[in-house]
Amino acid sequence: MGEVGRRPLSRRRILEAAVELVDREGLRGLSMRRLGRELGVEAMSLYNHVPNKEALLGGMVEVLIEGVEIPGESSAGWEEQVRGAFRSYLNIARAHPEVFQLFATRPLGTGEALRIFEVLRGAGLDVVPALHAFRALSSYTIGYALAEIRGFPLELEGGPRALELAPPLKEVDRDAKFDYGLDLIISGLRQKLDRQGAKGDSQRRSKRGPDHR
Amino acid sequence: MGEVGRRPLSRRRILEAAVELVDREGLRGLSMRRLGRELGVEAMSLYNHVPNKEALLGGMVEVLIEGVEIPGESSAGWEEQVRGAFRSYLNIARAHPEVFQLFATRPLGTGEALRIFEVLRGAGLDVVPALHAFRALSSYTIGYALAEIRGFPLELEGGPRALELAPPLKEVDRDAKFDYGLDLIISGLRQKLDRQGAKGDSQRRSKRGPDHR
DNA sequence: GCTCTTAACTTACACCGTATATTTACAACG
DNA sequence: CGTTGTAAATATACGGTGTAAGTTAAGAGC
Structure with a gap:
């Protein structure tokens, strides 16, 4: 059922996927469910790596600032x-x-x-x-x-x-x-x-x- | 049922109420339903004066710029x-x-x-x-x-x-x-x-x- | 009286963030 | 090997969102 070559989730991977998603579809296109789908995962799985959406947005800023x-x-x-x-x-x-x-x-x-x-x-x-x-x-x-x-x-x-x-x-x-x-x-x-x-x-x-x- | 002294709704009145609401409760506190309640009206009534929420936000900016x-x-x-x-x-x-x-x-x-x-x-x-x-x-x-x-x-x-x-x-x-x-x-x-x-x-x-x- | 217009209300839909509970996967250990 | 502990995935549910669509009510002009 699960895809074979799927890398494990991680804060970093989530943030990068989020940046890529927003680049592609705009800020309004970013939702936890949508981002989860992008990563082949349920929305709630993201909460194992990021406390809430606000922190997700903050992390995306971090990524860019780097x-x-x-x-x-x-x-x-x-x-x-x-x-x-x-x-x-x-x-x-x-x-x-x-x-x-x-x-x-x-x-x-x-x-x-x-x-x-x-x-x-x-x-x-x-x-x-x-x-x-x-x-x-x-x-x-x-x-x-x-x-x-x-x-x-x-x-x-x-x-x-x-x-x-x-x-x-x-x-x-x-x-x-x-x-x-x-x-x-x-x-x-x-x-x-x-x-x-x-x-x-x-x-x-x-x-x-x-x-x- | 309707209050007696209630002024009629208008774009201007909506925008000013929105600014006041956001001043008071922040941007996240602004929703069509909440704003409607503030004006003693259902959310959908606002759409008779403002095409959508995006336009509402734009109108609020206008008000400030004035x-x-x-x-x-x-x-x-x-x-x-x-x-x-x-x-x-x-x-x-x-x-x-x-x-x-x-x-x-x-x-x-x-x-x-x-x-x-x-x-x-x-x-x-x-x-x-x-x-x-x-x-x-x-x-x-x-x-x-x-x-x-x-x-x-x-x-x-x-x-x-x-x-x-x-x-x-x-x-x-x-x-x-x-x-x-x-x-x-x-x-x-x-x-x-x-x-x-x-x-x-x-x-x-x-x-x-x-x-x- | 009647219609026409306007603006209000009601309902409904798809989606949102996330609390909570449950299941799964896997590493460590005997 | 089986067992167990733990981390991370899923499932479900709740109250909220913007707004499309349909309906009702109030007033204007004839």
Whole structure:
């Protein structure tokens, strides 16, 4: 009766199947019964690995967040690290637009947040400014991703200009839109940094020191 | 059987009751039956004024958006107009945090978008830069509002510092957090503006001209 | 009076999340 | 080998959901 080659259920397998299902059929298509069927199992079996649907949704967010890549210290400067991290974030959103909507109501992973925070600290920002910067960058990125997913208002989608451009060019254009705001924030941060660096150097912290904590 | 002083049902009345219900009991507490009961009516009666629940949610967003106030041209400069508009946006989110979560998946009202867009145009921005600016500002604001509602990561909420501050001071602090990123973007925009203004003045457009379109 | 229109109510259906109880599958041990 | 303990699957059931379809009631215009 049971299929032979069926891998056993596991939290991980459930989460991945859920992400795939939502990618395919949207958030509204996700139900415990439907997901169970997808895995060849009754709905209630899922509860052996996940306490309830809310936790399932949270786990799906986790899975996506794991995919965010933050460039290492070997990269050019902190600007490039930050840019890379948030671009990666946006790309996750683009790869899983339906799942990403869950990010609107669920907090970022503390782990990723900490890593980015450390980059900002490493750039010479004091704790409070680094928090401010983190808030600004992550707010912008999540807001942008959500807006892109649902479509920006005022954007004349069917305009003649759009039709002339080849798909690859449109991709570039799409990235440029995001970078516009991202660079506005990053270069604003750099200015603050330079200004305070020139003023007093009140915190002893070299521009790339291996200082932790 | 029917109560005497009962006003007749209407789309508007339904939407306002829905907002109030969600404010009170959260998004999960909103169902057609529950909302009907709130209005002293059966669930199916609502369908005479609203095609389905999705449209109901959309209508609730509309109601909130109507509350956004954009300072008129009489205000100081375009910076203050923009700042005021997006602060107003954030305040709506704070007044109706549960309902605001719907903004994550539903587009801004085209009307409000247009008015803000015109402010940016009036500031001397060409069409494309104004679109970029609008995207950056609205993405940041919505992202920030959502993040504030769910709580920022890394924020040591129970820290000793927080406890020492009086509630009014915390309010100020809360606004300062939002303004930090908002000002980063606005001052970045101003720089771009000044730079291009000094460079070629390629578009004949005085800094405060009554130019429309 | 009568009809026409509108908006209310009633019923019914398929589906939802999940509490609870039961059965199955398998590993460890004698 | 059989036994037993345990984890994970299934089965059933309950109260809720959105809404399609059918019915009733109240008022407007003739």
